[in-house]
Amino acid sequence: MHTVAVLALEDTIGFDLATAVETFSQARLPDGRTAYRVLVCGEDDEVSAGAFTMRTHHGVEALQLADTVIVPGRNNPLIPTSAITLEALQDVAAAGTRIASICVGAFSLAEAGLLDGRRATTHWRAAQAFRQKFPAVDLDPDVLYVDSGAILTSAGASAGLDLCLYMIQQDHGAAVAADASRLAVAPLHRGGGQAQFILRNQPTLQTASLEPVLHWIEHNAHRPITLEQLAEAAHMSVRTLNRRFHTETGQSPMTWLSGVRIRHAQELLETTDYGVERIARQTGFPSPSNFRALFQRTLGVSPSEYRRTFRGERTAQRHRQPAGQG
Template identity: 45%
Template sequence: MVVVTVVAPDDALGFEVMLADVVFGAANATVDREHYDIRIASKSGTADIASGRGAVGLHTRWGIESLAESDLIVVPGAAGFLHEPDEVIVDALRTAAERGARLASVCVGAFTLAATGLLDGHRVTTHWEYAAELARRHPRVEVDPSVLYIDNGQILTSAGVVAGLDLCLHIVRRDLGAAIAADTARRIVMPPQRDGGQAQFITHAEPVRTDTSLRPVLDWMQSNLHRPLTLDEVAAQAAISVRSLNRRFRREVGTTPMQWLLRARVHHAQRLLETTPLSIDRVAAEAGFGTATSLRYHFARQTRTTPQAYRNSFQHRAEPRAASVAG
């Protein structure tokens, strides 16, 4: 039997505390036996779920000392994740890792794991919105904000909240095999494996900035995305040399003109895929990629998914069809 313990600090995010029980409990039902012994542990036997996330009191019979006999420890996020985590929890996680327990974080729970030092030297993930902050606070940790989860063997991390479900299902797949994982996913009505990564969910700021002297040329580039713009043409529009254009772009925008243009084109393609019925070929032409092949290549590099998969996930429908939900 695998003892799974979810750490529930005060200010915990309620759904993240319970999602391990959802997946591993469904796996137990799928194999018709208690393969996973699921526990929720807190320092005092109680934990207050974060205000605005239900604000309920959680009562459990398991204390933090139960981590000493856990095979898998799940670390959910807490509303105060940017504050220093409780040292009692940090020490208990270190001790559990030393004896070989697996540790898995959900979303911003990675900040708690990082405080233990156990993520140093590892590639990990967390919610894309806080990935840069995690990397800034813990420079020895390689933070990849583009994926849904990362399995380093003993240490596992997941991105946003729902990615925690993906990670738990991955653990079931690793423990019990693909067939059991697929049946578990079917039982809780979720896909056995989601396509793409976290990058497709990242909300990028509009490429046009307001705080740069290059604003006129950025506006012009934005309005001419459909054209095959060259560096010489952009420099001529800005009335400066190519060398000066590159230097000013790096200083004021933080990238090169062509990289900015590429990102703007992908951004425009995303908007077209979300809001229009245009074919992929037409989207490629409107966004300045010329061919669908070029669009797919650059789109996948920036979003880790395909244009069609992105459209399937995010296209706005003014009159959605009625849906039938079973289960």
């Protein structure tokens, strides 16, 4: 029987750990037999998991018994992982054991040196800190999970479930994975990636020189705007505006404007019944086709798929307007 060891680190995220334990524990083979033996392992008998404390039945030495090791995230991933745990992860990796992280559990894998030169992902909110701490890792924060062979990583929260179902499918086929997905009341495959959950251009940027023009963009993004108009609103030359934006946001002014429009469109898709044509017009896109193309390229899903994800298929069908109306 395939053994899955779930590593219970101090300050572990309970949701991440429970996702792996429950998903693998409930998986059944076609003849009804349990598909996996699940072990919860930790350095200590008791482990803090934020709002509660849990007891583990196995030490980290039990990772050597596993065919798959799951590393959940911790509430503060910037706190160093213990040397004992890092050594245990390095040992099982050297033995060829499959290792997967959920959410910011990727920080522990990167600390162990297991992600250097590999493509990986983590929760989008931790992406900047991850890049700064582990520049040798090819981080892709837009996807739900990454399979780079013996090492797999997933994005935040429910993306861990996506990864667990994916591994079940790899181990036992689509039928067993589909049954596990039904038990979890979750789709076996989700369209798009993590990008659709990222709140673009969050108003947390601290920049005195750009604050007035960022505020102006927020309130005028629905209008046709040229680069020259942005420079005028910022009281800068076009050259200075471009330099300031690249230095302080990492984007061009027009890319920032497009991000604001995308975010406004996300809000309308989530909260209104408006058709794509109306949303494109109301958020400043030159045409519905331009809106659809940029939305798909930015978030990895179409506007209609995004609406289904965040409002539910039934709600979207009930309120969807015929093309050309609104």
